[in-house]
Amino acid sequence: MRLTLLILLFWITPLHAADVATPIRFGLTAVVPIENLRFLDQWSRYLEEKIGRKVEFVQRKSYREVVDLLESGGIEFAWICGYPYIQTRDPESLQLLVVPIYRGSPRYHSYIIVHESSPYIRFSDLKGKSFAFSDPDSNSGFLYPLALIAKKGEKPENFFRQTFFTFNHAETVQAVAEQVADGGAVDSYIWEYIAVFQPHITEKTRIIKKSESFGFPPVVYRLGVDEHTVKQMKHTLENMDEDISGKGLLDKLKLDGFGYYSDSLFDEIRVLEHTVQRAVSNHTIVQTD
Amino acid sequence: MPILKTKSWPLAIKLSLTITAVVTSVGFLIGVLMVAQDWKRFQNDLGEKALLLSESISTTAPKAILRKDYWSLYLSLKNMASKGPGSRSEHEIIDAMILDSEGLVQAHLHPANHPIGLLFSPQNDVDKAIFKQAMAVRTPTVLSSDGFSKDGFQEGVVPLFSDQKYLGVVRVRLSVASLFEKTKSTAVIVLLSILLFVVIGSLLGTIVSRRVVGPLAAITQGLESVGRGEMSDFSPIPVKEGDEVGRLSVTFNQIMSELAEKKMLEEEVAMSEKLVALGRITAGVAHEVNNPLAGLLNCIDTLRQHPNDKALIDRYLPVIDQGLHRIKDIVHNLLVGLKIEESVEMITIEQVEKLHDLVLAEIGEREIEVIWNNTTDRDLFIPVKTEQIICNLLKNAVEILPQSGTVCFNMHQEGVHLVIEVIDNGPGVASNIRNQMFDPFFTTKPNGTGLGLWVVYRLVQSMQGVIEVKSELGKGTAFLIELPVIQRQAA
Numbered sequence: 001m002r003l004t005l006l007i008l009l010f011w012i013t014p015l016h017a018a019d020v021a022t023p024i025r026f027g028l029t030a031v032v033p034i035e036n037l038r039f040l041d042q043w044s045r046y047l048e049e050k051i052g053r054k055v056e057f058v059q060r061k062s063y064r065e066v067v068d069l070l071e072s073g074g075i076e077f078a079w080i081c082g083y084p085y086i087q088t089r090d091p092e093s094l095q096l097l098v099v100p101i102y103r104g105s106p107r108y109h110s111y112i113i114v115h116e117s118s119p120y121i122r123f124s125d126l127k128g129k130s131f132a133f134s135d136p137d138s139n140s141g142f143l144y145p146l147a148l149i150a151k152k153g154e155k156p157e158n159f160f161r162q163t164f165f166t167f168n169h170a171e172t173v174q175a176v177a178e179q180v181a182d183g184g185a186v187d188s189y190i191w192e193y194i195a196v197f198q199p200h201i202t203e204k205t206r207i208i209k210k211s212e213s214f215g216f217p218p219v220v221y222r223l224g225v226d227e228h229t230v231k232q233m234k235h236t237l238e239n240m241d242e243d244i245s246g247k248g249l250l251d252k253l254k255l256d257g258f259g260y261y262s263d264s265l266f267d268e269i270r271v272l273e274h275t276v277q278r279a280v281s282n283h284t285i286v287q288t289d
Numbered sequence: 290m291p292i293l294k295t296k297s298w299p300l301a302i303k304l305s306l307t308i309t310a311v312v313t314s315v316g317f318l319i320g321v322l323m324v325a326q327d328w329k330r331f332q333n334d335l336g337e338k339a340l341l342l343s344e345s346i347s348t349t350a351p352k353a354i355l356r357k358d359y360w361s362l363y364l365s366l367k368n369m370a371s372k373g374p375g376s377r378s379e380h381e382i383i384d385a386m387i388l389d390s391e392g393l394v395q396a397h398l399h400p401a402n403h404p405i406g407l408l409f410s411p412q413n414d415v416d417k418a419i420f421k422q423a424m425a426v427r428t429p430t431v432l433s434s435d436g437f438s439k440d441g442f443q444e445g446v447v448p449l450f451s452d453q454k455y456l457g458v459v460r461v462r463l464s465v466a467s468l469f470e471k472t473k474s475t476a477v478i479v480l481l482s483i484l485l486f487v488v489i490g491s492l493l494g495t496i497v498s499r500r501v502v503g504p505l506a507a508i509t510q511g512l513e514s515v516g517r518g519e520m521s522d523f524s525p526i527p528v529k530e531g532d533e534v535g536r537l538s539v540t541f542n543q544i545m546s547e548l549a550e551k552k553m554l555e556e557e558v559a560m561s562e563k564l565v566a567l568g569r570i571t572a573g574v575a576h577e578v579n580n581p582l583a584g585l586l587n588c589i590d591t592l593r594q595h596p597n598d599k600a601l602i603d604r605y606l607p608v609i610d611q612g613l614h615r616i617k618d619i620v621h622n623l624l625v626g627l628k629i630e631e632s633v634e635m636i637t638i639e640q641v642e643k644l645h646d647l648v649l650a651e652i653g654e655r656e657i658e659v660i661w662n663n664t665t666d667r668d669l670f671i672p673v674k675t676e677q678i679i680c681n682l683l684k685n686a687v688e689i690l691p692q693s694g695t696v697c698f699n700m701h702q703e704g705v706h707l708v709i710e711v712i713d714n715g716p717g718v719a720s721n722i723r724n725q726m727f728d729p730f731f732t733t734k735p736n737g738t739g740l741g742l743w744v745v746y747r748l749v750q751s752m753q754g755v756i757e758v759k760s761e762l763g764k765g766t767a768f769l770i771e772l773p774v775i776q777r778q779a780a
Binding site for chain 1: 357358359360363367396400401404405406
């Protein structure tokens with residue numbers, strides 16, 4: 001850790017001399033488990049050093065806000081969920097940059113969790129109970145449980161007694177752990193991440209269903225961002241695992257690295273969306289802002 | 290249980306106890322009032338706090354309720370309940386909830402027991418009543434539990450409105466437990482202070498009452514020794530202050546020293562009187578013995594000059610005999626009067642009765658009437674000295690009478706006292722010589738020795754009796770004697 005800091009300090013010095021006129025803006029969503037400013041500072045400094053331009057991380061409450069920012073040109077890059085990524089736009093404005101590699105593959109799951117003391121053992125037990133979704137644009141935290149309900153032939157608006165969005169996977173885990181909700185749907189990567197650093201929270205939850213694997217929430221860029229910057233960013237992220245400080249940052253994220261994968265990685269999510277859309281004409285079952 | 294007789298307790302203890310009791314009750318009263326007021330103020334402050342917390346939630350809650358954003362409602366309650374670092378809040382949130390207009394839980398600090406979307410279920414009767422009140426509230430209100438209890442609470446209830454439509458209510462309940470502890474510790478401090486006051490008050494009370502009562506106790510002791518006649522035991526009371534007690538002590542010391550002086554003077558007077566009496570006795574003896582002695586010596590001289598004169602011998606021998614008998618009588622009476630011993634010899638009343646005959650014999654040819662009235666029990670025993678007293682008084686009465694008269698003898702019992710009265714209707718005693726009657730060798734009779742009444746006086750004195758004389762010139766004299774001598778059947 002100290003060594004990393006020393007190296008960072010060494011690298012920071014020539015940065016002031018570099019051109020920092022227009023910063024690169026990088027949007028983050030709740031798919032990133034770290035909201036720690038110090039970590040983000042370290043990461044942005046790392047990227048600045050590699051790219052030679054100032055990098056700013058931009059955080060918003062919901063995926064929608066980040067995607068909106070991306071589409072409107074407010075940011076250049078964003079780490080979003082697979083579900084907003086596969087949603088069709090006209091004209092198409094997002095492009096896949098890289099996909100994080102988690103435990104050897106660019107895939108993750110959705111966990112349906114309940115309180116460890118609760119009697120529920122399968123998803124159908126949660127019927128008529130309260131349920132916490134993460135984000136209305138989350139695959140693991142919203143689309144997947146909707147698809148489960150749709151497959152049962154039930155109407156999502158009637159299946160649960162009460163539902164709410166936490167807009168954050170970590171808070172969904174908290175909502176279930178504190179029994180505000182009887183069940184919740186959460187990103188497996190986030191749940192496992194909390195299980196490492198705050199096991200007392202995840203210990204209060206129990207996974208009753210693990211989904212099939214989905215493409216990991218990808219890093220995307222806005223069409224129109226200059227090719228050089230895109231290449232630089234892609235190269236920097238793909239090679240993070242090859243230097244000590246990059247590896248240190250990846251370790252903190254509990255990721256193996258970033259890699260480029262084809263768009264078909266997200267086909268399972270497309271199937272889910274199709275299932276849900278077929279079941280309900282209006283997929284927004286819960287009013288949000 | 291003599292210790293319970295508070296009236297006989299020393300003044301010092303009573304005074305200090307009174308002071309202690311007053312200090313204790315005043316302290317206790319003030320303490321109770323203080324604690325009660327503290328408790329009320331704490332409660333009111335806590336109620337205000339609860340209301341403030343509810344109001345802080347109520348600013349954002351209506352929007353979240355409309356959006357069914359249960360999570361942010363819950364987080365707002367949770368953030369409020371979790372004490373931030375460095376916060377010194379003394380309250381403890383025991384309950385906080387947001388209910389909709391139907392009473393359905395929108396958010397609760399304890400979601401496990403109160404799931405969202407279900408009707409709020411009060412845990413007990415008090416909760417039920419408060420729930421009912423809270424649902425009826427349309428302006429911010431503080432609801433609270435009654436009484437002084439650790440489990441009490443203050444609840445801030447703020448109704449929620451959106452466009453004047455009633456949406457529900459925010460309830461934040463604060464525990465009074467920490468205030469209860471605080472009030473309790475205040476009460477303990479007050480109690481300890483009272484105890485301290487009591488100790489200090491008692492000490493002061495003891496000191497003050499000792500200072501006041503100390504001289505009084507010394508005065509009492511002094512008066513007691515005066516009563517016993519032991520003035521020499523008394524040592525002056527030390528005077529420290531110039532107040533009333535100090536002045537009393539000074540006056541008392543003066544009185545005591547004057548009394549002591551007076552007693553000393555009296556003792557000196559008594560001593561000189563004794564010496565005078567001794568001188569009088571000696572002079573009387575010398576005079577009374579010398580008179581017949583001169584006559585006797587003359588007779589003996591004459592007889593020596595005329596040893597064969599039978600007529601002289603016949604004339605002088607009775608004179609010598611009479612003179613010697615007189616000297617013998619004087620010596621006998623002196624011995625009786627001076628050598629009074631603690632005789633324990635007892636006689637019966639019968640022996641007193643014999644004196645009746647003796648008096649009659651003494652009267653001889655004279656026309657003297659003797660009225661004899663003895664009502665004492667015949668089986669009584671009395672000291673032998675009594676007989677001598679009665680005999681002397683009767684002889685005195687008979688001798689004082691001229692050729693005729695009456696002598697009255699009365700004797701009866703009064704409790705332990707034997708009462709003897711000897712009354713004559715003789716010439717009486719002039720008041721100017723009445724206080725000399727019992728002096729030795731004082732006599733008004735031509736042939737008296739002046740020792741009869743002196744002996745009576747000495748005997749009565751030796752038996753702790755009382756002698757009283759009533760006399761009127763030309764009418765007679767009455768002697769009244771009371772002797773505490775009555776015993777039943779001396780064993």
